[in-house]
Amino acid sequence: MLLEPQALAQAAARFTAARQILLVTHARPDGDAVGSLLGLGLALQASGRQAQMVIEDGLPSEYRLLEGSDQVRKTLTGDFDLLCLLDCSEAERVGAETLRAIQAQRPAAQPLVDVNLDHHLTNIGFAQVNLVDAQAVATAQVIAELLPACGFSLTKPVATALLTGLITDTIGFRTSNMRPEVLRLAADLMETGVNLSEIYRRTLVERSFEAVRLWGAGLSKIEREERLAWTTLTRLDRQEAHYPGRDDADLINFLTAINGVDVAVIFVEQSNESVKVSWRATPGFDVAKVAMSFGGGGHAAASGAEISGSLPQVQARVLEQTRLLFNGGNCVQ
Numbered sequence: 001m002l003l004e005p006q007a008l009a010q011a012a013a014r015f016t017a018a019r020q021i022l023l024v025t026h027a028r029p030d031g032d033a034v035g036s037l038l039g040l041g042l043a044l045q046a047s048g049r050q051a052q053m054v055i056e057d058g059l060p061s062e063y064r065l066l067e068g069s070d071q072v073r074k075t076l077t078g079d080f081d082l083l084c085l086l087d088c089s090e091a092e093r094v095g096a097e098t099l100r101a102i103q104a105q106r107p108a109a110q111p112l113v114d115v116n117l118d119h120h121l122t123n124i125g126f127a128q129v130n131l132v133d134a135q136a137v138a139t140a141q142v143i144a145e146l147l148p149a150c151g152f153s154l155t156k157p158v159a160t161a162l163l164t165g166l167i168t169d170t171i172g173f174r175t176s177n178m179r180p181e182v183l184r185l186a187a188d189l190m191e192t193g194v195n196l197s198e199i200y201r202r203t204l205v206e207r208s209f210e211a212v213r214l215w216g217a218g219l220s221k222i223e224r225e226e227r228l229a230w231t232t233l234t235r236l237d238r239q240e241a242h243y244p245g246r247d248d249a250d251l252i253n254f255l256t257a258i259n260g261v262d263v264a265v266i267f268v269e270q271s272n273e274s275v276k277v278s279w280r281a282t283p284g285f286d287v288a289k290v291a292m293s294f295g296g297g298g299h300a301a302a303s304g305a306e307i308s309g310s311l312p313q314v315q316a317r318v319l320e321q322t323r324l325l326f327n328g329g330n331c332v333q
Contacts, residue, residue, distance in 0.1 A: 011131045012149040018082035024054045025086045027095035028247045031168025033087045034063045036139040039161035042068045043152040056095030067157035087139040089120040089297045122297030140165025159189040176283045211249035213241035230265040252278045275314040278304045
């Protein structure tokens with residue numbers, strides 16, 4: 001881990017001094033967002049503090065068996081003396097409605113956010129204290145190092161949430177940024193009694209019937225251009241599949257399994273004249289640079305952006321820029 005010691009000490013001091021903490025993670029949450037939110041929230045509560053946990057889009061069904069999931073709310077309520085954003089490279093990632101509610105609560109605050117816990121290379125350092133490690137495989141890994149610095153206990157529910165974050169963001173310890181210390185951390189979390197195989201099955205193997213139907217819609221439209229593959233998911237696709245979310249149900253991770261494909265892209269039409277775009281890439285290709293050119297961010301191998309415009313317009317613009325990866329434009333090879 002490459003956590004900056006001063007930032008770690010500052011973050012720990014903020015959490016130990018606070019009594020009413022608001023924890024918020026990004027809209028369309030993944031396993032790391034949920035695991036980080038619940039892991040830190042439950043640890044704070046176990047230490048005698050109040051922790052309000054907010055996700056604008058609510059909790060995906062596959063994470064509702066985690067302890068504390070019933071406490072996650074879509075809107076914030078009441079007062080708080082510390083605001084922490086988790087797994088967000090910029091404050092806007094929490095969603096427009098949540099951001100407006102936060103701004104209404106603290107109109108004169110500069111910066112708006114007290115503590116920012118993250119692992120994205122593209123994090124812009126928007127908080128008073130930014131505890132960010134781009135070498136960490138997940139924000140859950142950052143939190144696992146923060147907890148002992150705060151003197152907080154690692155209980156089984158906390159460990160379960162953090163291991164969920166590790167497993168999902170590494171796709172079952174398969175990403176190219178895996179290192180020995182991550183497996184050692186996973187073993188430490190398992191020592192609390194966490195069932196790793198159950199988390200793996202529930203988050204990476206099992207899919208709802210509606211998600212599988214959505215996958216079918218996306219796979220039926222897949223296109224390929226040499227080492228680049230892409231597909232689209234429209235609002236109608238989600239309606240016909242009865243899929244409740246606004247995401248791709250992790251279909252993007254499946255596209256990277258196509259033999260001979262180095263970069264995969266998925267376009268998910270949103271309801272506000274915008275498109276959610278996700279990129280995945282094999283080692284040697286930096287899709288974060290492409291995502292950043294559209295106002296997004298992430299990692300070299302996995303990035304995303306929400307882009308204004310119609311689905312055909314956004315697809316044309318994104319594919320044009322993504323093709324530059326194979327022509328030396330943004331390729332790190």
